[in-house]
Amino acid sequence: MSTTVTAERVEQVVYQALESFGADPSEFSREATFEQLDVDSLDLAELSQIAEEEFGVPLKGDDVKGIRTVGDAIDLIVSRA
């Protein structure tokens, strides 16, 4: 599975997820913080679920505590995949 996971693909899935949470796509970038996007702990719980389903990467507890930006989340998923 990991061979097919590219940063571009992860970015696409993360952006789709954020949009479905109600965040504004015009504000999306790797540098955007979840705080700026009004993405909170409940959204991150959903994002973890999506990451697990799409890439087989479970993100639990301490994993998501350290991520602050969209880029952090993408990098974490790519590194685990």
Add this chain to the structure above:
Amino acid sequence: MMVREVVVTGVGAVTPLGVGARTLHERWTSGASGITGGEAPCAEFDPLDTLTRKEARRADRFTQLAVAAAAEAVADAGWDGELPYAPDRVGCIIGTGIGGLGTFESNHEELLGRGPGAVSPLSVPLMMGNAGAGTLAMRHGLLGPCFGVVSACAAGANAIGAAARTIQAGDADAVLTGGSEAVLTPLARASFAALDAVSRTGESRPFDARRDGFVMGEGAGALVLEEAQAAQARGARILGWVRGYGATCDAHHLTAPDPRGAGAARAILAALADAGIEAGDLVYVNAHGTSTPLNDRSETLALKTALGDDAYAVPVSSTKSAIGHLLGAAGAVEAIATLLALRDRVAPPTLGWAEEDEGLDLDYVPDSARPLALADGERVLGLSNSFGFGGHNAALVLETV
């Protein structure tokens, strides 16, 4: 100790007759019905009129309906984005019969079909019965007593009663209260049908001999209650008073009412006593009037027991004839309908009533709305009844100027 009076300063509703408390009142009074195809959905309701996309997906439909009703009530009270009281002196008490059943059903389907990993982390926070209260408190910054009330089809009225008591006891100076329900879902439809509680003909005709069950509806009603002196001090427009509240339980059967309506009668008598009035002081009764064979008979008996001969003189009508049964929202929506009827001095009709049933011989206001008969200077006092599975009985005495 000085008795703290409770006034109503704002109302809001989303019902099968449309969005808005006054829309409900005007359409029902004109004889319109929100029932279509044997159900009563809030077809005109669009959650995105009130909620952002993000807020909407953080709320089950029952909470979305509550948010819209509460937004109207708060604006109607003139709170205009700023609370007139210290936030920790404002509470939020919202009733529901079942809570976020749609959320429960869709997530349970995911659980069975795709496994635990497919269950949304939002499922519990959306389906919990107190989600309406918590969401409204967050939205309006209400830091006082906040909880859900769960007593089936009496929940909306029990919530208003609890809110009034919270103000009277001094635990809050104002409470945003009401009820909400959205269970036009496969599970609820199937369960009510299996209970033989819903109408097979799809007709809601309370107190009529041909009645054969209730029509499922959805909606929400919200009221802003305030302590009277505080409301007057801020120059609030007073819509009316919550004068009396009575709550009892049949302790008889999980779904069937006490056939003699004894528990309901005790609730009505308690509400009259709480208001310090006599049966003859009531100028209008908004019945629970579900259109089920059992309720309408036991409620009629309860009214006769509690009001005596005065039961025959007062107009009694059922909002459910126009919007079906809003379950946990019914008590709140109907309290609002009662207030607006009293304000306009009108008894809205029990739609569809045509055939008298033996023993059901009160004045059910058939055909069309009728002006209330008021003596000069007579107080404008009404009664709103709500009863629920579990044997819950709640009665509210309301007054307008």
